[in-house]
Amino acid sequence: MKTRLLLFIALLLTAFTLQAREVSITVFKLKPDGLDNTIGVIVARDTPRGIEFTPHLRGLPPGNYELNVHTGFACGSQYNPDGSTVMGMAAGGIYVPVSIVRADRFGEMLEPVFLPKMKVADLSRRTLVLQRTDGGGFDEGLRVACGSLELY
Numbered sequence: 001m002k003t004r005l006l007l008f009i010a011l012l013l014t015a016f017t018l019q020a021r022e023v024s025i026t027v028f029k030l031k032p033d034g035l036d037n038t039i040g041v042i043v044a045r046d047t048p049r050g051i052e053f054t055p056h057l058r059g060l061p062p063g064n065y066e067l068n069v070h071t072g073f074a075c076g077s078q079y080n081p082d083g084s085t086v087m088g089m090a091a092g093g094i095y096v097p098v099s100i101v102r103a104d105r106f107g108e109m110l111e112p113v114f115l116p117k118m119k120v121a122d123l124s125r126r127t128l129v130l131q132r133t134d135g136g137g138f139d140e141g142l143r144v145a146c147g148s149l150e151l152y
Contacts (some may be wrong), residue, residue: 088143
């Protein structure tokens with residue numbers, strides 16, 4: 001009886017492990033003509049609460065940022081009809097807002113945030129975009145970093 005119970009528990013744990021996913025998304029700084037250097041990764045993993053995003057980012061100006069999942073799966077810039085470029089517009093519009101995240105005085109972003117009721121599988125062919133906020137405002141011209149989930 002004990003052996004069967006242990007086997008049953010092991011099977012349940014294996015099933016849970018197979019359903020839970022974790023991906024590391026490489027995040028790049030944006031520049032007008034495309035991508036700049038990488039600033040680190042954001043690890044997205046399934047939890048009972050939803051997706052946990054844990055940033056491991058460095059080299060950002062201190063302050064608040066919005067972390068959002070966008071509809072597109074590319075991080076490049078796009079041109080406006082007037083010839084100006086908008087960084088990160090290839091990411092498309094916001095698919096779902098995640099949270100406000102903060103870069104500390106050293107330019108590091110390390111605190112996890114959660115996106116309830118979603119799974120990592122829901123992120124397939126999307127992008128994560130960091131947008132600088134000033135007083136909680138939103139401006140698409142302030143996209144500063146992006147990571148593509150094209151392959152997940």
